[in-house]
Amino acid sequence: MAGIHSLDKRLFPLKDIPSIIAVFKSQMEGPKEPDLALLSIVVGGIENTMTSGRPSLSTAISTQKTAETEIVITEQNPSFFPIEFDIVEALYERFVAIVKGSVDLTPYVNQKYAVRELVKKVSDVIWNSLTRSYYKDRAHLQSLYSYLTGNKLDCFGVAFAVVAAFQVLGYSDVHLALSEDHAWVVFGEHGSETAEVTWHGKGNEDKRGQPIGAGVASKSWLYVNGCPVICNRFTEVAALVSSINPSLSATSESVEVSLLQQQLLWLMYDNGYILRYPMAIGNLGDLEEINPTPGRSPCSILFQEGIISSRKYYHNMHVYPYTYQGGYFYRHYMYKEAFESWANASDVIRQYNYSRDDEEIYKELMEIANELIPHAMKVASSSNNGSLLRDPECFAHLLRFYDGLCGWEEGSQTPVLHIGWAKPLVNTISKFDAEVRSQVAILPDVSEKVSPPPVTPPSEANNNEIPPPVKTGGGGGEAPHPGIVALTAACGERILNREFL
């Protein structure tokens, strides 16, 4: 048992944040690779005891993420309920016993790398040891502490447990693969094999044991067009840190657990373990927005770094980095910036075909389109003497946002937009003066195959209709007026001609 015996007993009982950080540092420094089971038990144990509902020493904070939230931090290092070494050791050995006791490795003794049949077998061991029926979306079900003390895991937790089990079995090729709403494993000599090991969503038959090829081929967001975060042991530690859930209830969070997660994420950040993990950077940004660490980058920089990571390592196929940033701008009344972030998010989703597996991002984009943008427009119309509603760039961001949703729907088996979307859309667009709308030029796509349709020049754009797609140069015509904001002809086509059922 590598991890537990390389653990320095003198660090126990763990009773404050520095002692937990010390455990993670000792695991990160090596010489052996960090022990996933050990770290998941330790951090899961703290999370579960600190959020169990029993009174703790510190004040819970409201999680209503607005700029005015008064944050009550009782002290920098509030004490935990102590986590005893003997408990951690017993749970660790129970996990090792379950895994080694349930998996017969004799058929694989001369194979260095895992094979699909073995991956399915280990997934079955975890799967069949779970409680028959429980509320799968509950909080605090992501760790091995939850698995070992309650036989409950959430979707991510099952995938993580399978990877931790393979580490116990001595395999170094089985690793966690993470999209924005699903997790699976990669394995084999080149890490090129993939396998489902957990379920996804509600009421969907699980595909455990199957490769994820079909999911990628269907171009659904769930499989991020074949650009998931492929973890190594260090990024797997970052994933368990990022999956820490400080929630005490729907509206409050444990101060201690939030501080612990924030400081562990900075440890991951400083070691470069989340450089290629946009969601973990976004998680850190959210924590820094609530409770800025003196001397550290401001959260706005972190949200931008998450976007850069997605563009640099994942071909800009991830949506959440832009919704992390858009949410930040929105909470700080920076509505034009929020509209641009959301338009950028929409430019990502347009690359996909909508499928029934994509509910999570559908709900996220629906909230932006039908709640956040209308609220922003309402506030903007009575602030800065409504200047936002006369800003053609703002109008262009919103058109691009809606256009991305239309593009997402095009070519999909399932429709995205319906009348419930159309009313807020038309309501929002019509809040912009016709004069402003006419300043938005719709230029032919340079990548457009077909020549753009004949269009009315802007001066003749009529009153309350969204001006027909206008071509003012770009594709070989004269250069557009400097005040003109360009959009593609396809965008105009899509928005204008979309029949909302």
Ligand SMILES: CC1(C)CN=C(N2CCN(c3ncnc4sc(CCF)cc34)CC2)S1
């Ligand atoms: C901008 C947001 C709506 C705020 N929180 C968001 N998330 C919270 C944190 N999330 C995550 N954070 C770190 N790692 C992972 S891996 C994964 C897929 C299931 F395994 C999700 C996820 C998911 C996304 S997106």
